[in-house]
Every structure is written in C-alpha cells, then in structure tokens.
Amino acid sequence: QVQLVESGGGSVQTGGSLRLSCAASGNSASTYCMGWFRQGPGKEREGVAQIGRDDISNYADSVKGRFTISRDNAKNTLYLQMDILKPEDTAMYYCAAIRGLWCGTDARYYEYWGQGTQVTVSS
Numbered sequence: 001q002v003q004l005v006e007s008g009g010g011s012v013q014t015g016g017s018l019r020l021s022c023a024a025s026g027n028s029a030s031t032y033c034m035g036w037f038r039q040g041p042g043k044e045r046e047g048v049a050q051i052g053r054d055d056i057s058n059y060a061d062s063v064k065g066r067f068t069i070s071r072d073n074a075k076n077t078l079y080l081q082m083d084i085l086k087p088e089d090t091a092m093y094y095c096a097a098i099r100g101l102w103c104g105t106d107a108r109y110y111e112y113w114g115q116g117t118q119v120t121v122s123s
Helices: none
Strands: 002-007 010-013 018-026 033-039 046-051 057-059 067-072 077-082 091-098 117-122
Touching (some): 018 091
Antiparallel strands (some): 033 046, 046 057
C-alpha cells in the first residue's frame, strides 16, 4: 500500500511557475512508477508526466519543455516543476503510483492516487 499526499497548488498568472510535491508513504515507494495527471473542468483526466524507478521520464506534448518531473527517493517525494504556465494548464493535479516496470500514460492502470491539488492560471 502507498499513500500519496499532494501539495503546492495555487493561483498564478500566465507565465508564472509552481512546484507541486507528492509525499509518498508506505512500502517500497521508490520502486514504483509515479506520475502526475490532471483533470480540467469538463475534461477527462490526462497524463502530464511519469517517471519510472529507473528515473526515465515521459511528458505529454502539451507540457514538454515547460514541466519537469523528478523524484527524491530519500525523501519519498515526487515533484512537478511547472514553468511558463498557461491558462489551459488550469486543472486539478493528481499524483499516482503503480507497482512494476510499466510506466505509461493511461490513468486507468494506476493503483494509488492522491486527493489532488488545484492549479489555476489566469490570463
């Protein structure tokens, strides 16, 4: 079992930055694939970025070059540095984790979820 708690959301203007954190507790969290997903108003949940236990990461095209995912295994914490934010980045952001080697973008396969943190970008 893994428990996930996100923090760091807030309201910023276009072009601003935020850093989200996800504190993981439980057994062997460092061996999990972990990811960030988001769900905007009236939209489906979508993958933003994922990072495997080998530190290989992947990003949605919409955030490449602006967002950076990282993990600190010593602190059992996942991060998402978000720069050059746009109004279309407004969403609830969720941290998720899954055991094993697979580390894809399909939210349906992730086993553990945090409660979410709201990000609002105003123009």
